[in-house]
Amino acid sequence: MAYPAQDDETMVRRMASNNPAMTMAAPAQMATRSDFSSGRLRRSNTTATSQSLARRITSRSDPAGDGLSSTGDSEEEVKSSPADNATPVSTSKYDVGWRRVVRNFSPSWFSVTMGTGICSLLLITIPWKAAWLYWLSVAFFALNSILFSLAFILSLLRYTLYPEIWGVMIKDPTMSLFLGTFPMGFATLVESWIFLCCPYWGYWSVWVAWVAWMVDVVIAVAVTVSLPFLLMSQRDQHGLERITAAQLLPIAATIVAAGTGSEIAEVLSSPDHAFGTILASYVLWGLATPLSMTVLVMYYQRLVLHKLPPREVVVSSFLPIGPLGMGGYTIMYLGKVSRIVFPRVELFHDLLIAGDIVYILGVFIGLIMWGFGLCWLIFAVATIYSTRPFPFNMGWWGFTFPLGVYAISTMTFGVEFPSMFFKVFGTILSVAVILLWCVVATGTAKGAWSGGLFYAVCLKNLPPKTTSGDAKTSANVEDREKLPGT
Numbered sequence: 001m002a003y004p005a006q007d008d009e010t011m012v013r014r015m016a017s018n019n020p021a022m023t024m025a026a027p028a029q030m031a032t033r034s035d036f037s038s039g040r041l042r043r044s045n046t047t048a049t050s051q052s053l054a055r056r057i058t059s060r061s062d063p064a065g066d067g068l069s070s071t072g073d074s075e076e077e078v079k080s081s082p083a084d085n086a087t088p089v090s091t092s093k094y095d096v097g098w099r100r101v102v103r104n105f106s107p108s109w110f111s112v113t114m115g116t117g118i119c120s121l122l123l124i125t126i127p128w129k130a131a132w133l134y135w136l137s138v139a140f141f142a143l144n145s146i147l148f149s150l151a152f153i154l155s156l157l158r159y160t161l162y163p164e165i166w167g168v169m170i171k172d173p174t175m176s177l178f179l180g181t182f183p184m185g186f187a188t189l190v191e192s193w194i195f196l197c198c199p200y201w202g203y204w205s206v207w208v209a210w211v212a213w214m215v216d217v218v219i220a221v222a223v224t225v226s227l228p229f230l231l232m233s234q235r236d237q238h239g240l241e242r243i244t245a246a247q248l249l250p251i252a253a254t255i256v257a258a259g260t261g262s263e264i265a266e267v268l269s270s271p272d273h274a275f276g277t278i279l280a281s282y283v284l285w286g287l288a289t290p291l292s293m294t295v296l297v298m299y300y301q302r303l304v305l306h307k308l309p310p311r312e313v314v315v316s317s318f319l320p321i322g323p324l325g326m327g328g329y330t331i332m333y334l335g336k337v338s339r340i341v342f343p344r345v346e347l348f349h350d351l352l353i354a355g356d357i358v359y360i361l362g363v364f365i366g367l368i369m370w371g372f373g374l375c376w377l378i379f380a381v382a383t384i385y386s387t388r389p390f391p392f393n394m395g396w397w398g399f400t401f402p403l404g405v406y407a408i409s410t411m412t413f414g415v416e417f418p419s420m421f422f423k424v425f426g427t428i429l430s431v432a433v434i435l436l437w438c439v440v441a442t443g444t445a446k447g448a449w450s451g452g453l454f455y456a457v458c459l460k461n462l463p464p465k466t467t468s469g470d471a472k473t474s475a476n477v478e479d480r481e482k483l484p485g486t
Helices: 008-018 033-058 097-103 107-125 131-161 164-171 175-196 203-233 245-267 271-306 311-318 321-345 354-387 394-416 420-450 457-461 468-481
Strands: none
Touching: 097 131, 107 131, 107 175, 107 394, 107 420, 131 164, 131 175, 164 175, 164 457, 175 203, 175 245, 203 245, 203 271, 245 271, 245 311, 245 321, 271 321, 311 354, 311 394, 321 354, 321 394, 354 394, 394 420
């Protein structure tokens, strides 16, 4: 008897109907070892792709505020997770403990002293005096002294124990700009000393302030002149889109030094010393203020052509307010002191109103700069509003000092004119700065305690260095990994 031709599927169904133990579906086939291995490989590749995508999505920006955009490739994207590696990765001794803090203590930490010091000066300058405002100013001055001393000691340790970091840091086009925060932070201490200590401690405290101001001038001028030239002389070419308002930091240091000189000239008892200090302060103002205007032109062009800065550095939009506010305050205060000193040294003795002329010119030049600063203040507030929210980093201290010096300039105008509008507006800005200081100081304290803010991006440019201890450890690991008999 001839049976009709049957295909494989029909044969399997007949066998399944006769044998209940066969429960495999008809289309299914027995998986071979090679099929199983290839399927597991595909699942592994899919899992790895998912993990890589998750790491890319959840990558965060640098908490130290080095100015890098979160859209770029970060270090977290190239690091493998512990689950991907079977063997543990050894951590260098430079990445843990106090060594990590010292090595990653960048110059941007001096912006903390700038923000703390400006709060002390604001409380002194508020037109409505009160005893509690004075003692609160003293408390900020004491806190600023402690913070500056701690930052100075850590910086000394950093460049003494690891001198190779200095060369890498000074060549970094972003991190080197924060060297300007050192003389500005020191200048806030000198100014607080002038207003809080000199009226009560007498002649010797004035001399201490004068000598400290000279030291600050030397450092500020060195920073203002050297850092822009280093940027010009670098072989690497940078586009206009990489320009930020941080370019103003080394220039603003000399403007702040000029303003401090106008204040120290007012308390010097010798007319000749006061006159020399005034002349030096005018030169410092002329050295830095036009240069800051040049940077503002470039920065405005960058904003027009390449739009707003990234969210990570958006707080830097407040930095243009600093040179304008401090520059206007300085030229006005220099005119005020010149009005007193010029007749005492018989300068322009044929023109008895020479001091008055300088004073009037200073007031109106300062008022023009105040108006220009108001324009940049509106730009900064609009920028912050349009790009919110943005991650916390050390750049948040840019909220405090620029807005603080602008508030001091505003309140000083209110006293000189006099004008209730400038007094009230300046006081409102002062309260806003102190509230911002509380917010930023809290975030900085949390970041410092967790260690997240101790990150210097310039360290990635250091040449690889292997210590004898690390080499010995690596050799032992290699010996253990060798198979017996090889």
